[in-house]
Amino acid sequence: MPILPVNKQHQAYFQQVIDQKTKPLGALGALETLALQVALIQQTEAPQLTNPHIVVFAADHGLTAEGVSAYPADVTYQMVQNFRAGGAAINVFCRQNSLQLVVCDVGVRGVFDENTPDFVKFKVAHGTQNMRQQPAMTADETDAAMDAGRLVVDGLHHRGCNVLGFGEMGIGNTSSAALLMHRLLRLPLRECVGRGTGLTDDQLAHKLTVLEAVAERYRHLAQPMDLLAAMGGFELAAIAGGMLRAADYGMVILVDGFITTAALLVAHAVDPAVLDYCVFTHQSDEAGHQLMLNHLNASPLLKLNMRLGEGTGCALAYPLVQAAVAMLNNMASFASAGVSEKR
Numbered sequence: 628m629p630i631l632p633v634n635k636q637h638q639a640y641f642q643q644v645i646d647q648k649t650k651p652l653g654a655l656g657a658l659e660t661l662a663l664q665v666a667l668i669q670q671t672e673a674p675q676l677t678n679p680h681i682v683v684f685a686a687d688h689g690l691t692a693e694g695v696s697a698y699p700a701d702v703t704y705q706m707v708q709n710f711r712a713g714g715a716a717i718n719v720f721c722r723q724n725s726l727q728l729v730v731c732d733v734g735v736r737g738v739f740d741e742n743t744p745d746f747v748k749f750k751v752a753h754g755t756q757n758m759r760q761q762p763a764m765t766a767d768e769t770d771a772a773m774d775a776g777r778l779v780v781d782g783l784h785h786r787g788c789n790v791l792g793f794g795e796m797g798i799g800n801t802s803s804a805a806l807l808m809h810r811l812l813r814l815p816l817r818e819c820v821g822r823g824t825g826l827t828d829d830q831l832a833h834k835l836t837v838l839e840a841v842a843e844r845y846r847h848l849a850q851p852m853d854l855l856a857a858m859g860g861f862e863l864a865a866i867a868g869g870m871l872r873a874a875d876y877g878m879v880i881l882v883d884g885f886i887t888t889a890a891l892l893v894a895h896a897v898d899p900a901v902l903d904y905c906v907f908t909h910q911s912d913e914a915g916h917q918l919m920l921n922h923l924n925a926s927p928l929l930k931l932n933m934r935l936g937e938g939t940g941c942a943l944a945y946p947l948v949q950a951a952v953a954m955l956n957n958m959a960s961f962a963s964a965g966v967s968e969k970r
């Protein structure tokens with residue numbers, strides 16, 4: 628079933644409600660655009676944000692064997708343990724803004740033994756294959772990873788969550804993101820490839836050479852699902868599936884940085900209506916993110932020169948979504964406050 632685009636029937640009314648608030652017309656800028664979007668998603672001039680969550684999907688990448696990241700692949704597993712212990716940037720920002728964090732192992736190399744609350748295991752495999760030699764995932768694995776994303780979103784919807792940020796952890800995943808961007812946006816690879824975790828000039832040149840070989844290998848593929856299987860990752864597939872499901876439920880989707888937006892490009896290729904539900908939280912410093920955002924006609928809320936991922940942009944921008952909703956619900960109108968309107 629295709630995603631229902633938001634119903635624009637009451638758009639003029641919602642805009643009028645915003646325009647009647649006690650402020651010069653348009654003076655709250657991007658917050659007004661955001662308020663209108665949330666009103667359209669929820670089809671009410673009094674929207675509510677309930678049980679907000681961030682979900683981080685984690686998985687490993689076989690392509691790390693080619694030396695495409697500044698950090699060792701083991702960091703994926705170690706960072707998942709860090710998320711579970713509460714010590715990562717995303718934990719800190721979630722706590723600060725009262726967001727619940729769910730972490731999902733969708734394909735990390737290694738075994739996490741104990742179960743802990745809000746740690747979900749949907750391991751499809753112990754990392755992807757080295758896509759320079761063979762497709763990163765089989766079609767079945769790609770489907771399973773997308774299903775994992777859908778299932779996590781089902782669970783959160785069941786808990787009453789209606790605003791959800793997507794994050795990721797996977798050493799090497801800026802390579803997958805750059806390749807998907809290159810193919811889905813038809814942009815030259817060199818405009819899509821960046822330094823990720825902080826490659827030097829020489830290392831960046833090497834990454835570009837490796838990714839050129841990968842792109843050449845899968846030149847014959849054209850379908851978004853085939854591109855995702857060949858050059859993606861389990862966490863990217865889970866995010867794409869999860870976003871499509873979140874849009875189905877009419878949730879507000881918070882989009883993070885370069886990698887999460889690459890997953891959105893796949894979801895968007897499957898069903899463009901997903902975009903109606905997406906709030907772009909920040910512009911990442913990873914070269915290429917601005918081009919992605921331009922292509923999607925997206926205006927990010929923040930630009931903090933961050934290049935981390937994990938959903939950190941979502942967690943930091945969430946108070947702005949709260950502000951937009953509070954403005955709609957709590958600000959007086961010219962009539963209710965007895966303030967004179969524009970001459």
Ligand SMILES: Cc1cc2ncn([C@H]3O[C@H](COP(=O)(O)O)[C@@H](O)[C@H]3O)c2cc1C
Pocket residue numbers: 695696697698702706795796797798799800801802822823824825935936937
């Ligand atoms: C300690 C650490 C924590 C992170 N948290 C997110 N990432 C980010 O960096 C990775 C992508 O960059 P690349 O493609 O260059 O490997 C992803 O795991 C992303 O989430 C991290 C990276 C590191 C090293």
Ligand SMILES: O=C(O)c1cccnc1
Pocket residue numbers: 801823824883884885886887911912913916933934935936937
């Ligand atoms: O913007 C991102 O998502 C990003 C950029 C660099 C490294 N990790 C994540």
